[in-house]
Every structure is written in structure tokens, then in C-alpha cells.
Amino acid sequence: MIFVTVGTTLPFDDLIRAMDDIVTSTKVKEKVICQIGSGEYLPQNCEYFRYTPKLDDFIDSASIVIGHGGTGTVLSLLSSGKPFVAVANPLGADDHQAQFLKRLEQAATILWTRDLSQLPQLILRARHHRLESRPGLRLADDLINFIDDL
Numbered sequence: 760m761i762f763v764t765v766g767t768t769l770p771f772d773d774l775i776r777a778m779d780d781i782v783t784s785t786k787v788k789e790k791v792i793c794q795i796g797s798g799e800y801l802p803q804n805c806e807y808f809r810y811t812p813k814l815d816d817f818i819d820s821a822s823i824v825i826g827h828g829g830t831g832t833v834l835s836l837l838s839s840g841k842p843f844v845a846v847a848n849p850l851g852a853d854d855h856q857a858q859f860l861k862r863l864e865q866a867a868t869i870l871w872t873r874d875l876s877q878l879p880q881l882i883l884r885a886r887h888h889r890l891e892s893r894p895g896l897r898l899a900d901d902l903i904n905f906i907d908d909l
Contacts, residue, residue, distance in 0.1 A: 761882070762821035763793040763805070764814060766829045771848045772800035777875040778825065779804050786879045792817060823885045825878070828856030828871060833863065842885045844878065845871040867892050 763778050765771035775795050781787050782804040791805040794814065801807065811817075818824055818841055826832045828847040836843040847857035860871040868891045870881050 760789055760821050761787060761791045761823050761825060762814075762817045763791060763825040764817075764827065764832060765794060765796045765798060765848070766827050766832055767796055767810060768829065769827070769848055769850045770796060770798040771827050771846075771850070772798045773875060774825070774827065774846050774848070775802055775805075775807070776800050777878055778802070781879055781882070787882065789822065792821075823882060825882070828860045830859055833860070833869075837867070837869075837890070840890070842888055843870070844881045844885050845869060846875065846878070847871065847873040849873065 763774065765774060775793050775798055778791055778793060779800075779802040782791050793802055793805045793807040794811070794817070795802070795807050795809055797809070818836070818839060821841065824836055824841050824843040826836060826843060826845055828845045828851075833845050836845075845860055847854070847860055857873050860869065863869055864871065868888070870885055870888055872878065872881060
């Protein structure tokens with residue numbers, strides 16, 4: 760099962776629509792379950808729900824997780840060790856999800872995009888992707904420097 764989550768803060772209809780289209784085109788043959796939050800688009804080819812108190816059971820059961828690029832979601836997926844693809848939601852203020860994912864990519868070999876047309880290829884890559892740390896840069900260093908500057 761592939762689990763897709765858009766989080767609770769911002770709608771991300773484009774991601775849900777893209778996953779629905781991927782299932783329609785049979786690029787993905789396994790079941791897809793989407794957490795759609797406050798989005799308006801209701802998938803036709805995926806199971807879906809809006810909210811649940813805990814996503815852990817869905818994440819644990821998934822072969823791959825597709826998630827918005829929110830900090831909480833991405834850090835949770837990193838700690839779970841679950842294969843995932845992060846997708847930056849352009850509705851976020853100042854494109855902060857893409858900025859976060861670009862910076863995180865310097866510290867670890869994450870799979871992410873802001874271009875939904877890349878999603879089918881990234882899903883295929885995620886099946887065999889191994890997350891690794893990159894030497895040198897650490898996201899914690901950025902946070903420490905930010906706090907020191909305050």
C-alpha cells in the first residue's frame with residue numbers, strides 16, 4: 760500500500776489529483792490511501808479520509824509514503840526509516856517547504872520534488888532508495904546559528 764499525506768495545515772489538491780492520475784494510468788498497481796485534509800478534490804481511484812488522530816498505523820503499513828514537505832512530516836518519516844517521497848506544497852508561505860527540502864537534501868539523500876510530473880519516477884526510485892547521511896553539513900547547525908542570531 761502507498762500512503763499519501765498532505766498534513767493538516769494546508770490543502771494540497773494537486774498532490775492528491777496527481778496520485779489519482781498515477782493510479783488511473785496504472786503506473787501504480789498497489790492500493791493507495793490518501794489523507795486529504797481540507798482539500799476539495801476527492802480522489803476517484805484511491806481510498807481517502809480527511810483526518811485521523813494518528814497516522815502511525817498507515818505509515819507502518821505502507822510500502823512507500825508520499826508526503827507534503829512539511830517539517831514535522833518529513834522528520835517523522837526520516838526517523839521511521841520508511842521509504843518516502845516528499846513533495847513541496849507551493850501554497851506554503853515563502854516556498855518554505857522547498858527551501859527546507861533543498862537544505863535537508865544537502866545533509867541526507869532524500870527524494871523530493873516540487874514538480875508533480877516527476878512523481879511516478881520518484882515512486883519507482885523510492886522502492887530501492889537507501890537513505891544515507893551526507894558528510895559535513897548538518898541541519899542542526901543551521902538551527903543553532905539561527906537561534907544564536909536571535
